[in-house]
Amino acid sequence: SARNPRGPKRNDNRVRLMVIGFLVLALITTSFRALSRQNDDEEKAAGKYSSTTNSRHINVPMPAGVNLGSWLSLEDWFYVGDNGAVEVASPDDAIAAACLPPLHLDSSTGPRWNSETDLLSGLAQHYKEEMDKDDETQSTLGGYPNNKKQSLGPWGKAIKTIHAFRSSYLDFEKELGTMASLGIKHVRVPVSWCWTDTDIDPDLHLVTKNETDPNNDDNWIYMDDEEVLDKYTCIDPFYDDVRWPAIPRGLVQRFLRACADHGIGATLDIHTYPGGTSIGTFSGVWPRYSRFWTHGDVPALDNEETHDVGRHILKNFIAYLESLAVKDPHAFRGFRALSPMNEPAHLATLYNGNPPIRTDRETFLPPLPLDKAAEYLNELNAGLESKPHLTKVPDGNHLRVMLWLRDAIDAFRQSSLPSMGKELHVNVHESLFPSEVLPKQEIKSDYGLNQAPMQLFGAWWRASTTPKERAKWAVLDIHHYYAWGSQCSGAVEGPPTGRFSCSDEDHRELVIDNCGAWASVYRSTIEKECEVGLRLASAEFSASTHHSVRHACNDVTTLKMMLETQVDMAAAADVELFWWSYKMPYGGAFRSAWSLKHLLYLLGVLPQPDEEMFHCGDHIP
DSSP: OOSSTTTHHHHHHHHHHHHHHHHHHHHHHHHHHHHHHHHHHHHTTTTOOOSOOOOOOOOOOSSSSSTTTTSBBBGGGGGGGGTTTOBOOTTTOOOOOOOEEEEEESSTTTTOBBBHHHHHHHHHHHHHHHHHHHHHHTTOOOOOSGGGGGGGHHHHHHHHHHHHHHHSSHHHHHHHHHHHHOOOOOOEEEEOOOOOOOOIIIIIIIIETTTSSSSSTTTTEEEHHHHHHHHEEETTSSSOOOOOEEEEHHHHHHHHHHHTTTEEEEEEEOOOTTTTTSSSSSSSSSTOOOIIOOOOOOOOIIIIOOOOHHHHHHHHHHHHHHHHHOOOOHHHHHEEEEOOSSTTTTTTTTTSSSTTTTTSOOSSOOOHHHHHHHHHHHHTTTGGGTTTOOOOHHHHHHHHHHHHHHHHHHHHTTTGGGTTTOOOEEEOOOOSSSSGGGOOOOOOOOOOHHHHHHHHHHHHHHHHHOHHHHTTTTEEEEEEOOSSTTOOOTTTOOTTTTEEETTTTTHHHHHHHHHHHHHHHHHHHHHHHOOOOOOEEEEEHHHHHSBTTTTSSSOOOHHHHHHHHHHHHHHHHHEEEEEEEETTOOOGGHHHHHEEEEEEEEHTTTSSSSSSSOSOOOOOO
């Protein structure tokens, strides 16, 4: 500065310029970020954001489809609440479900329940006891219960409770819009067999205004229980005391129209039949033992004594779907496919009258009569003497299920649905086969890559469909979960509870990647039996590493790896995946690995968690 007296002033100017520059840069950056956020919000609102990235640019591949599980076919573990069960498959002596919001929240509003029919009867009993108690105390709360003409009866209240749940569970416009924006193209909707032509609206049908005195706000006409039972329930023909809550066709058609509006194709999956086709709470009749095969199929098919209930229900349902093309073409556009039966005779191998399970009961899946079995085997294995590389279908109780599904395929084939671009997704389950009938494998299977049951299903599929049908409308569907079986499961405590420990990064990645090869093994095995060009699906999968939440990996890193690996490897094998399930807000601890909506929240893709609006259940110590 001694050499240049103007130096300090020049330095001050430089500092001022630097400060101004930083301020301008900060202003530009802030404006750019605000504009970027505004553009992101506008694109999200318009449904234009990518299904594989989010605002944090986290790559998350999406399955082609999702299930809307436990909406129109109830399963108990979706309604356990935050203090509820931790086991997906509820033990025989457990009653896991504690609510059915919004009207049934805890023990003060209704019972704990095992299955859909168990819930309906339990609700009716709860309301009866409540009304009897009000009679004793001369209470007039809750719709004048001591004057039976001024209140719905127990069954009317039970049906109203179930319909309130069904009609409020899904916001068609908002949630289907979110699915479409994520890139989800298909939804699979499990439904029961029991439907009604009457679209229930509690304000218009169960309870109507008395037009003789329209100015009296308290003058209502309440449908009596006899009419409620006739219009809105179905009697199970295989039990003396079981009724099913009927699904309103109008409700489903409104849903299908919304699917069409959002470019989503819906698969209607007949998840339950009278008597229950499988063992477990999802059968619809649990804790009652399955009777569909013993009390329905056996007398109808073997002895020709009674009306064939199961096949009749399916044919009527196909006819109803055909009628939509004329009566409701908008809804028909939203309908994509029919799945005729979910996991037929699941667990027949275990519940067979032998140890280790249910030694006090006969199998719920009896064999076909010897003559019918021989006739069907000849049909299945015809022409294979000169083709030793193809698998023969063996004799066994499984033939009864295969024959039923063959007839289901034929019923669909004879309808107009294939010619109108609709599909049949035929689901089968490996637990149908006892180990002694499975083909021998030269190499012991590892990482869950057991080809033997797939070979049998491939052989049956080859005999039941044509190459043209398999390429166009006949889709084979085998569900696949890591959560069951020792070869692919993971646990927080590691082996032997799970094959890998959630915290062992290297072993975890090795097991998940190797087990992910299931999709390619699935395709190669079925193609070996049926030739190339066929369509395959796996309509149920999840990110769960163990069937018990207490043991399963629930860290986001593992869950993300489970989602990515299965979606990517299935896409590479051209196997269409459906996540089980899109939402389960009352599922408590199950949500992280089973609710896609909640997992996408954990991964930063969706802004809101899959959370309950109401509480569910009382505290269980």
